[in-house]
Amino acid sequence: MSWEMVIGLEVHLQLATQSKIFSGSATAFGAPPNTQANAVDLAMPGMLPVLNAEAVRFAVMFGLGVGAEIGKRSVFDRKNYFYPDLPKGYQISQFEQPIVGRGEFVIPLADGSTHTIGITRAHLEEDAGKSLHEDFQGQTGIDLNRAGTPLLEIVTEPDFRSAEQAVAYLKSLHSLVTYLGISDGNMAEGSMRCDINLSLRPSGTDELGTRTEIKNVNSFRFVERAIRFESARQLDILEDGGSITQETRLYDADRDETRSMRSKEVANDYRYFPEPDLLPVVFDDAYIEAVRQSLPELPRDKRQRFADEYELSDYDAAVLSDSRELADYFETVAKHCGEAKIAANWVQVELLGQLNKADLPLSECPVPAPALGGLIARITDGTISGKIAKQVFEAMWNGEGDADAIIEAKGLKQVSDTGELESMIDEVIAESPDQLAQYQAADDGKRKKLVGYFVGQVMKRSKGQANPQLVNQLLAKKLS
Amino acid sequence: MHDLSLADIISGLQAGQFSSTELTQGYLARIDELDRQLNSFITVDHKAALASAEQADQQRAAGNEAALLGVPIAHKDIFCTRGVRTSCGSRMLDNFVPPYDATLIQRFNASGAVSLGKTNMDEFAMGSSNENSFYGAVHNPWDTDRVPGGSSGGSAAAVAAGLAPAATGTDTGGSIRQPAAFCGITGLKPTYGRVSRLGMVAFASSLDQAGPMARSAQDCAILLNVMAGQDPLDSTSAAEPVPDYCTDLDAPLSGLRIGLPAEYFGEGLDATTEQQIRAALQELEKLGATLVDISLKTTELAIPTYYIVAPAEASTNLSRFDGVRYGHRCEDPEDLLDLYTRTREEGFGDEVKRRILVGTYALSAGYYDAYYKKAQQVRRVIRDDFMTQFEQVDVIAGPTTPGPAFKLGSKGNDPVAMYLEDAYTLAVNLAGLPGMSIPAGTADGCPVGLQLIGRHFDESRLLNVAHQFQQATDWHQQRPSLSQETAA
Numbered sequence: 009m010s011w012e013m014v015i016g017l018e019v020h021l022q023l024a025t026q027s028k029i030f031s032g033s034a035t036a037f038g039a040p041p042n043t044q045a046n047a048v049d050l051a052m053p054g055m056l057p058v059l060n061a062e063a064v065r066f067a068v069m070f071g072l073g074v075g076a077e078i079g080k081r082s083v084f085d086r087k088n089y090f091y092p093d094l095p096k097g098y099q100i101s102q103f104e105q106p107i108v109g110r111g112e113f114v115i116p117l118a119d120g121s122t123h124t125i126g127i128t129r130a131h132l133e134e135d136a137g138k139s140l141h142e143d144f145q146g147q148t149g150i151d152l153n154r155a156g157t158p159l160l161e162i163v164t165e166p167d168f169r170s171a172e173q174a175v176a177y178l179k180s181l182h183s184l185v186t187y188l189g190i191s192d193g194n195m196a197e198g199s200m201r202c203d204i205n206l207s208l209r210p211s212g213t214d215e216l217g218t219r220t221e222i223k224n225v226n227s228f229r230f231v232e233r234a235i236r237f238e239s240a241r242q243l244d245i246l247e248d249g250g251s252i253t254q255e256t257r258l259y260d261a262d263r264d265e266t267r268s269m270r271s272k273e274v275a276n277d278y279r280y281f282p283e284p285d286l287l288p289v290v291f292d293d294a295y296i297e298a299v300r301q302s303l304p305e306l307p308r309d310k311r312q313r314f315a316d317e318y319e320l321s322d323y324d325a326a327v328l329s330d331s332r333e334l335a336d337y338f339e340t341v342a343k344h345c346g347e348a349k350i351a352a353n354w355v356q357v358e359l360l361g362q363l364n365k366a367d368l369p370l371s372e373c374p375v376p377a378p379a380l381g382g383l384i385a386r387i388t389d390g391t392i393s394g395k396i397a398k399q400v401f402e403a404m405w406n407g408e409g410d411a412d413a414i415i416e417a418k419g420l421k422q423v424s425d426t427g428e429l430e431s432m433i434d435e436v437i438a439e440s441p442d443q444l445a446q447y448q449a450a451d452d453g454k455r456k457k458l459v460g461y462f463v464g465q466v467m468k469r470s471k472g473q474a475n476p477q478l479v480n481q482l483l484a485k486k487l488s
Numbered sequence: 489m490h491d492l493s494l495a496d497i498i499s500g501l502q503a504g505q506f507s508s509t510e511l512t513q514g515y516l517a518r519i520d521e522l523d524r525q526l527n528s529f530i531t532v533d534h535k536a537a538l539a540s541a542e543q544a545d546q547q548r549a550a551g552n553e554a555a556l557l558g559v560p561i562a563h564k565d566i567f568c569t570r571g572v573r574t575s576c577g578s579r580m581l582d583n584f585v586p587p588y589d590a591t592l593i594q595r596f597n598a599s600g601a602v603s604l605g606k607t608n609m610d611e612f613a614m615g616s617s618n619e620n621s622f623y624g625a626v627h628n629p630w631d632t633d634r635v636p637g638g639s640s641g642g643s644a645a646a647v648a649a650g651l652a653p654a655a656t657g658t659d660t661g662g663s664i665r666q667p668a669a670f671c672g673i674t675g676l677k678p679t680y681g682r683v684s685r686l687g688m689v690a691f692a693s694s695l696d697q698a699g700p701m702a703r704s705a706q707d708c709a710i711l712l713n714v715m716a717g718q719d720p721l722d723s724t725s726a727a728e729p730v731p732d733y734c735t736d737l738d739a740p741l742s743g744l745r746i747g748l749p750a751e752y753f754g755e756g757l758d759a760t761t762e763q764q765i766r767a768a769l770q771e772l773e774k775l776g777a778t779l780v781d782i783s784l785k786t787t788e789l790a791i792p793t794y795y796i797v798a799p800a801e802a803s804t805n806l807s808r809f810d811g812v813r814y815g816h817r818c819e820d821p822e823d824l825l826d827l828y829t830r831t832r833e834e835g836f837g838d839e840v841k842r843r844i845l846v847g848t849y850a851l852s853a854g855y856y857d858a859y860y861k862k863a864q865q866v867r868r869v870i871r872d873d874f875m876t877q878f879e880q881v882d883v884i885a886g887p888t889t890p891g892p893a894f895k896l897g898s899k900g901n902d903p904v905a906m907y908l909e910d911a912y913t914l915a916v917n918l919a920g921l922p923g924m925s926i927p928a929g930t931a932d933g934c935p936v937g938l939q940l941i942g943r944h945f946d947e948s949r950l951l952n953v954a955h956q957f958q959q960a961t962d963w964h965q966q967r968p969s970l971s972q973e974t975a976a
Contacts, residue, residue, distance in 0.1 A: 050813055050814075051813070052588070053568060053576070053581065053584070054586075054686060054687040054689050054690065056721060056722050056723065056724075058720070059723065088804050090807065090828055092812050096807060096808050097808050098807060148824075150812065277852055277853045279848065279852060279856070280856075281800065281856065284692075284693035284694040284801055285693050286723050
């Protein structure tokens with residue numbers, strides 16, 4: 009029997025607000041334990057939540073970004089459970105009336121096709137603190153710095169059929185939220201955590217099989233591996249005639265396996281009810297319209313525009329629009345040199361290559377976009393050749409100045425003076441009687457190859473600075 | 489001196505007839521002398537009170553004219569006070585010293601008031617007799633065998649006995665009005681959202697409201713001027729503009745229409761109490777008001793609705809008391825579950841546990857729709873019932889309680905009988921309306937309270953009606969014999 013994999017994802021996205029969702033504490037990552045927790049975060053008696061307007065705006069931006077319905081009236085609820093890193097004994101979340109309703113997401117796949125999945129909902133909630141079980145012999149340490157950090161929980165329909173689709177969605181989602189500027193998307197710091205709901209069913213059937221939920225997977229690679237492992241595990245069980253236990257599982261990256269969290273699977277009753285300390289959030293059309301106007305160009309639109317406006321291939325357009333930062337860099341380079349295709353090539357090959365080699369993020373690139381544009385302009389106006397340009401780029405990377413200064417200082421300017429080139433050609437011909445004889449004896453087809461020798465010699469003599477096109481033209485005349 | 493009204497104290501301090509230090513010393517001496525009989529205070533810090541009185545005197549000499557500069561008052565021990573233990577009447581918070589002031593406390597401090605101490609209360613404000621306090625029951629100064637009412641029983645008893653000229657209270661289902669009625673003082677529960685809840689230990693978030701408790705309507709108006717106003721840190725506090733509550737006190741009552749709900753004068757109402765209330769209403773009629781018979785058909789729904797909504801909210805509000813960060817923590821917990829269960833078993837009293845259980849049940853999966861959701865729907869019906877009546881009357885009046893203060897211990901084993909005490913007050917909280925209780929006679933030697941209920945944010949009118957009544961009568965000036973004996 010063949011089986012079909014059915015996956016739905018829940019992503020907890022940490023929103024990039026300055027302060028927490030219900031208190032004025034800072035949200036910066038990595039501060040010493042409990043230095044970013046005030047009386048509200050500690051759930052001291054009598055403390056009350058105040059909703060962070062920025063978190064709300066970010067949620068609406070996301071909703072508009074996926075074309076979702078925005079709940080005109082959304083309500084916060086208390087989700088009740090006891091845990092030491094949950095100070096109030098309840099999490100403020102949204103249950104029946106989330107801020108973002110149904111939407112749609114088009115995922116570009118590696119083969120150039122697209123896959124559309126449904127967004128079920130997205131709601132705002134607060135993160136819990138952290139329990140630290142090591143370093144406290146027999147006790148547990150509590151760090152409440154993260155308690156109250158705003159999260160947007162984004163839930164999809166069970167619309168994924170493979171690990172590739174799931175990962176492509178997550179990458180696309182990552183691109184969208186960083187474009188929108190609503191999250192730093194830093195997965196290593198937990199800004200994007202993923203719960204995977206996975207089940208198998210016989211191919212061609214509609215009914216969903218029993219699923220397992222894999223909690224808190226925090227990298228694209230781990231998501232892919234967790235799905236592969238878990239689907240194989242379920243397949244083994246089903247092929248043996250067994251049945252899947254509905255449970256929560258954990259992905260262990262070190263052992264590359266998922267395993268049952270062994271929590272007593274009592275059905276949790278969270279006793280949701282509307283949070284009486286907060287008023288419902290009510291939007292008017294003007295607010296939503298204002299947020300819509302403030303949206304930046306989204307990845308999908310940018311990709312399309314790059315292909316149309318700059319006549320880039322779909323592949324180039326996709327690479328260059330992958331992050332807003334790279335897209336902005338590329339556009340600046342293109343504007344400064346006026347040659348988008350050359351700019352696209354330079355950014356993808358030379359720039360990304362160097363960054364990769366140096367293991368640097370674009371934000372720490374030593375060559376600013378206008379400077380790279382200036383370099384390319386010198387290629388297109390004939391001042392230097394593409395080959396020399398790579399040399400100049402190296403120098404720019406090392407902080408030796410802008411393209412013009414380096415060309416000047418190193419005397420790299422291309423030689424386009426016909427007289428100067430002619431005398432160089434004459435010298436080369438004079439020094440190469442054998443090659444000349446060979447050339448003259450050859451037919452047209454072979455001559456094209458043999459001329460390369462002379463070009464190479466002239467370039468060598470000019471230390472690479474001779475204008476190769478001119479050299480070719482002049483050689484053709486002299487040799488004929 | 490302890491018999492002065494707040495208005496007299498303010499003018500006396502301004503005129504230099506006495507200093508805040510003298511006044512404060514006087515009240516502290518009375519607390520030392522009389523509170524052993526009443527148990528109305530949980531915490532009294534003589535040193536701090538005197539220090540702030542001295543500071544107020546210096547500030548006055550320096551030209552400071554803050555509204556309550558040097559005026560001593562007492563605060564219910566539900567309001568967090570920086571550096572001063574805030575117990576909420578519970579063992580759970582017996583060791584809790586907040587590092588912050590409630591907004592209400594900040595406002596009183598900013599107005600120059602001197603805090604005498606923190607008053608006793610039913611644990612977490614749950615109770616109608618003040619017998620549910622970890623610090624022991626409070627005794628009614630009119631008859632120390634009787635309860636002072638609850639949950640703001642300490643504040644009511646202290647003001648009635650002249651241990652403080654005024655006090656703060658909170659009212660979730662009658663906790664200002666019922667003890668005010670039992671102790672013969674004037675108490676006002678403002679409209680929900682009128683006074684900030686920040687720093688007030690939460691019982692039922694959608695019902696809790698702080699208000700003034702004092703000797704007269706005028707004194708309540710003076711206090712409300714300090715307390716009322718929007719707080720950016722309490723999302724449920726109202727943006728509604730705050731008037732000067734003293735401005736309309738002297739307005740005549742001619743043209744005023746007072747509705748008398750038949751349901752408030754029915755079965756269960758003590759005969760003497762009814763007689764006194766009817767006499768008080770006639771007094772208001774003489775002052776120019778028109779009495780209109782009305783019906784509030786939803787009255788009987790108030791108790792069941794309240795006892796779903798309030799415990800449900802309380803059950804989760806009290807989850808934070810888990811022994812992890814502050815407050816009581818059991819000795820040597822074996823594991824997490826043991827820490828939780830023993831901490832809460834030891835830290836909470838019976839009534840609190842009862843309400844946590846009821847509330848948890850009401851919110852449980854499968855019961856939510858039948859209980860909590862339904863109760864919220866009924867709540868809207870109750871509110872609409874009031875709003876309809878307010879189309880034809882300006883104020884609704886009736887008894888605050890079914891009878892005068894009952895004996896200590898007489899209802900201790902019967903929670904439902906205790907809940908019935910609040911039959912006339914609960915609906916006001918469910919509807920978010922302002923309500924007042926003013927002394928209007930005596931029954932069985934103890935005070936009887938007249939309840940006045942107004943439209944949302946119509947506190948000025950309630951205070952006006954109450955003040956006019958108090959100009960024409962002297963019920964509010966009667967003092968329990970306890971204080972008369974020792975006055976000489």
